[in-house]
Amino acid sequence: MFQAFYALLKRDLLLAFRHRGELANPLLFFLMIVTLYPLGVSPETEMLRKIAPGVIWIAALLAALFSLENLFRSDFEDGALEQMLLSAQPLSLLALAKVLAHWLVSGVPMLLLAPVLGLLLSMPEKAILALELTLGLGTPLLSLVGAIGVALTVGLRRGGVLLTLLVMPLYIPVLIFATNAVTAAAAGMPIAGQIYFLASLLMLALTLAPVAIAAALRISVS
Amino acid sequence: MWQFLHKLASPKYFYDISGKLIPWLGGLCLISLLAGLYLGLVKAPPDYQQGESYRIMFVHVPAAWMSMFIYMLMAVWSAINLVWNIKLADVMASSSAAIGASFTFLALVTGSLWGKPMWGAWWVWDARLTSELILLFLYLGYIALVSAIEDRRTAARAGGVLILVGVVNIPIIHYSVEWWNTLHQGATVTKIGKPSIHLSMLIPLLIMAVSFKLYYLAVVLMRARIEVLDRERRGAWVREMFGESSGR
Numbered sequence: 001m002f003q004a005f006y007a008l009l010k011r012d013l014l015l016a017f018r019h020r021g022e023l024a025n026p027l028l029f030f031l032m033i034v035t036l037y038p039l040g041v042s043p044e045t046e047m048l049r050k051i052a053p054g055v056i057w058i059a060a061l062l063a064a065l066f067s068l069e070n071l072f073r074s075d076f077e078d079g080a081l082e083q084m085l086l087s088a089q090p091l092s093l094l095a096l097a098k099v100l101a102h103w104l105v106s107g108v109p110m111l112l113l114a115p116v117l118g119l120l121l122s123m124p125e126k127a128i129l130a131l132e133l134t135l136g137l138g139t140p141l142l143s144l145v146g147a148i149g150v151a152l153t154v155g156l157r158r159g160g161v162l163l164t165l166l167v168m169p170l171y172i173p174v175l176i177f178a179t180n181a182v183t184a185a186a187a188g189m190p191i192a193g194q195i196y197f198l199a200s201l202l203m204l205a206l207t208l209a210p211v212a213i214a215a216a217l218r219i220s221v222s
Numbered sequence: 223m224w225q226f227l228h229k230l231a232s233p234k235y236f237y238d239i240s241g242k243l244i245p246w247l248g249g250l251c252l253i254s255l256l257a258g259l260y261l262g263l264v265k266a267p268p269d270y271q272q273g274e275s276y277r278i279m280f281v282h283v284p285a286a287w288m289s290m291f292i293y294m295l296m297a298v299w300s301a302i303n304l305v306w307n308i309k310l311a312d313v314m315a316s317s318s319a320a321i322g323a324s325f326t327f328l329a330l331v332t333g334s335l336w337g338k339p340m341w342g343a344w345w346v347w348d349a350r351l352t353s354e355l356i357l358l359f360l361y362l363g364y365i366a367l368v369s370a371i372e373d374r375r376t377a378a379r380a381g382g383v384l385i386l387v388g389v390v391n392i393p394i395i396h397y398s399v400e401w402w403n404t405l406h407q408g409a410t411v412t413k414i415g416k417p418s419i420h421l422s423m424l425i426p427l428l429i430m431a432v433s434f435k436l437y438y439l440a441v442v443l444m445r446a447r448i449e450v451l452d453r454e455r456r457g458a459w460v461r462e463m464f465g466e467s468s469g470r
Binding site: 173 | 304356359360362363366367370371376379380383384386387388390391394395398399401402
């Protein structure tokens with residue numbers, strides 16, 4: 001069972017690294033959205049510091065959605081997804097492997113880029129630390145929840161906009177807790193409560209989302 | 223009991239019995255609506271703080287209740303459909319979505335109209351308003367997904383998964399939003415024992431709530447009947463009912 005998990009994880013990572021150009025796209029998207037804010041709102045340091053947590057997190061939400069869109073697409077088109085459905089291994093485990101691979105190639109680079117963006121928006125150091133912590137807990141959550149939406153729309157021609165419509169409302173709690181933690185950290189307040197909440201949401205998603213993804217895949221592909 | 227339920231799940235029997243029920247439900251809905259409006263708009267005394275403007279509550283509060291109630295019902299039907307594969311359950315779920323979305327919209331609009339004289343603004347980013355808005359998004363997402371998938375059965379099953387995911391999320395969304403910001407007055411009816419709302423206002427409110435429920439039942443049955451006819455248009459009983467020529 002775990003062999004299948006590792007095999008699929010390795011395959012997806014290999015596939016991702018063979019398309020290095022596509023790998024950078026969500027990151028560029030993330031960077032560009034954040035860049036637009038100082039241009040669109042105001043380059044004043046005070047203002048930027050105030051809106052920074054929200055800006056970076058909203059950009060992360062959009063980048064996560066943008067990169068998720070193709071999670072099952074190529075497997076669906078070349079029939080690999082059907083083989084996964086037919087295989088003797090539990091589909092939820094395979095789905096989890098795919099989501100993990102996706103997070104490793106899209107979520108982790110975002111984690112690495114985020115401190116730089118924090119500096120661009122002149123965030124204080126403490127807030128950057130909190131930002132990393134919330135992104136570390138939050139981005140896998142975004143991948144897991146988003147994957148349910150992707151699985152539901154995989155067979156559809158224009159799933160992109162629909163995916164946004166389905167998944168965005170479900171992302172709201174993550175956004176609230178994460179930005180709240182970063183803002184609190186910037187003000188020098190404790191953030192343990194928000195972090196615990198994000199962690200428990202992540203645990204909930206880790207246990208329930210794979211089941212929902214598997215159910216959704218069975219419906220969309222059949 | 224089980225036999226009756228099994229019989230009810232057959233499209234033809236459902237079509238017949240709902241056809242008989244709709245006039246009754248509609249009539250009772252009209253009566254209770256008129257009674258509730260009369261008691262609420264004419265009989266109930268003006269509020270000592272909010273004056274006359276509180277009267278929009280008799281529409282606003284039942285609509286908000288309905289918006290959540292219908293979502294929960296849709297979740298129950300979706301679960302029934304996913305577990306026991308009963309076609310009629312998904313017919314009911316997909317027929318409910320538009321009604322639920324309209325009640326949510328109604329609650330938002332009346333809330334906004336009520337908020338203008340009370341809070342001095344059409345919209346405030348208060349916890350309950352925001353979660354109601356998110357509920358509207360959830361409904362619209364469901365409708366968009368169901369209408370994007372061509373095959374009715376697949377659409378209903380996919381929508382069912384989405385609704386169940388949403389139900390797990392609703393409490394999380396609700397409490398996260400509540401924790402994020404709050405301004406709305408607390409619930410005044412659910413305090414059993416000593417409700418903080420006066421009886422002369424509570425009774426019309428409950429009558430209105432019953433009336434909205436009846437309205438929902440009547441309309442959802444009408445919509446479900448049409449949906450059943452459409453899905454079963456190749457079935458023998460539909461052809462028989464409309465004569466052979468109209469069936470394709």
